[in-house]
Amino acid sequence: MDGNRRYPRFKVCRKHCRCSLRRTGAILMISKVGVIGAGSMGTAVAQSISRRAGEVFIFGRKKEIVDSINTDNRNANYFPGLRLNPNIRARLMGDRLDVAGCAAVVIAVPSSEVRSVVKAAGDDLSDQILVTVSKGLEYPSLKTMSEIIRDETGNPDMACFSGPTFADEIAYGHIAGATIGAGDDPSLRATMSDLFGEFILDFSDDLRAVELCGVLKNVYAIGTGMWDSVYSNHNEHYTFLNMCYKEMCTFLKAISHDKDIFTKFCCFGDFNLTANVDKSRNRTLGLMVGKKIVKTPYLESGVTFEGSRSVKGIIELADTHDIDLPIARFVYDVLSGNNNVRASVDTLVRKAP
Numbered sequence: 001m002d003g004n005r006r007y008p009r010f011k012v013c014r015k016h017c018r019c020s021l022r023r024t025g026a027i028l029m030i031s032k033v034g035v036i037g038a039g040s041m042g043t044a045v046a047q048s049i050s051r052r053a054g055e056v057f058i059f060g061r062k063k064e065i066v067d068s069i070n071t072d073n074r075n076a077n078y079f080p081g082l083r084l085n086p087n088i089r090a091r092l093m094g095d096r097l098d099v100a101g102c103a104a105v106v107i108a109v110p111s112s113e114v115r116s117v118v119k120a121a122g123d124d125l126s127d128q129i130l131v132t133v134s135k136g137l138e139y140p141s142l143k144t145m146s147e148i149i150r151d152e153t154g155n156p157d158m159a160c161f162s163g164p165t166f167a168d169e170i171a172y173g174h175i176a177g178a179t180i181g182a183g184d185d186p187s188l189r190a191t192m193s194d195l196f197g198e199f200i201l202d203f204s205d206d207l208r209a210v211e212l213c214g215v216l217k218n219v220y221a222i223g224t225g226m227w228d229s230v231y232s233n234h235n236e237h238y239t240f241l242n243m244c245y246k247e248m249c250t251f252l253k254a255i256s257h258d259k260d261i262f263t264k265f266c267c268f269g270d271f272n273l274t275a276n277v278d279k280s281r282n283r284t285l286g287l288m289v290g291k292k293i294v295k296t297p298y299l300e301s302g303v304t305f306e307g308s309r310s311v312k313g314i315i316e317l318a319d320t321h322d323i324d325l326p327i328a329r330f331v332y333d334v335l336s337g338n339n340n341v342r343a344s345v346d347t348l349v350r351k352a353p
């Protein structure tokens with residue numbers, strides 16, 4: 001299906017623009033947005049935003065991808081069949097990031113790279129609105145992406161975007177819901193609504209908790225894949241899914257002041273999507289390790305398996321709140337080389353409260 005056909009080229013309204021950004025009293029247009037990361041999520045988000053903004057610049061580190069976007073309006077590595085909107089241009093990341101004039105910059109690289117990318121950008125990212133879509137937890141600092149970005153840029157204008165949002169489906173313009181995690185500054189929320197106006201949005205003022213939902217759901221998606229590699233009946237699958245969600249919510253209850261987080265897109269929706277749908281890399285990793293199709297270590301594959309990188313951190317973070325996460329520990333144990341998945345799964349069943 002040609003996703004471009006569903007959205008006529010966005011016309012920048014210069015008079016009564018609904019997309020005006022009202023920061024610090026000034027009326028700004030979404031004339032220019034930066035996206036760091038030319039992988040699947042960076043490209044997808046750029047395509048979505050380009051339907052609502054004047055220009056979108058993708059900053060990539062691979063010359064062939066930058067060239068493919070600029071000469072052929074395609075990201076040949078990630079979406080060879082998708083024609084990118086012509087107002088998307090790509091730039092090679094160099095010593096400086098030329099993000100001057102961008103109303104917002106979206107950070108869409110794997111979580112393990114976020115600190116080095118924003119550190120390298122230094123002052124270039126100090127006065128834009130920064131939005132992270134990366135779902136991970138730094139180890140051993142146990143910091144979320146927004147905490148890392150704030151550390152490195154000193155910029156307080158931070159938000160995150162998280163929900164049941166497979167990149168390819170975003171790129172082709174299919175309906176999706178997402179949670180914006182941001183403080184309660186109404187102008188920041190308004191900017192997010194403008195940028196992500198294609199999505200059904202809900203909001204949380206607990207940015208960290210929204211980010212942790214994205215971390216947790218990846219871990220439990222791996223776990224569900226492992227479980228499903230052993231048990232294949234529907235009752236079994238949904239029983240485990242329920243056990244995972246309960247464990248995730250126990251942790252969130254302890255750390256979040258957002259009492260409604262459990263019903264938001266970043267929590268229920270993203271957990272279900274990632275744990276249930278084989279398109280998920282995290283679920284697929286669990287299935288493949290469980291079925292012994294791949295052995296650990298598998299990280300050399302270059303595939304972005306976020307849950308495997310953050311599982312140790314999430315267990316330690318829960319420990320600091322005196323919370324035990326037996327399913328997360330099971331995931332960590334199997335990923336660390338315990339390849340008797342059936343025995344570990346059976347232990348989980350026996351220990352279930």
Ligand SMILES: NC(=O)c1ccc[n+]([C@@H]2O[C@H](COP(=O)([O-])OP(=O)(O)OC[C@H]3O[C@@H](n4cnc5c(N)ncnc54)[C@H](O)[C@@H]3O)[C@@H](O)[C@H]2O)c1
Nearest residue numbers: 038039040041061108109110111113134135165166167304
């Ligand atoms: N793909 C999805 O469906 C999806 C959806 C929501 C959120 N996310 C999150 O977005 C983040 C990125 O995932 P993705 O799916 O785009 O991964 P990806 O593997 O498709 O792409 C990652 C991109 O980042 C680039 N990159 C890596 N290190 C870099 C560096 N140091 N400097 C510049 N570029 C660098 C790679 O070259 C690659 O192009 C992850 O945290 C993921 O959880 C992904």
Ligand SMILES: O=P(O)(O)OC[C@H](O)CO
Nearest residue numbers: 163164165166280281282
């Ligand atoms: O493919 P996954 O498992 O990295 O999941 C992608 C997104 O996070 C889904 O919202």
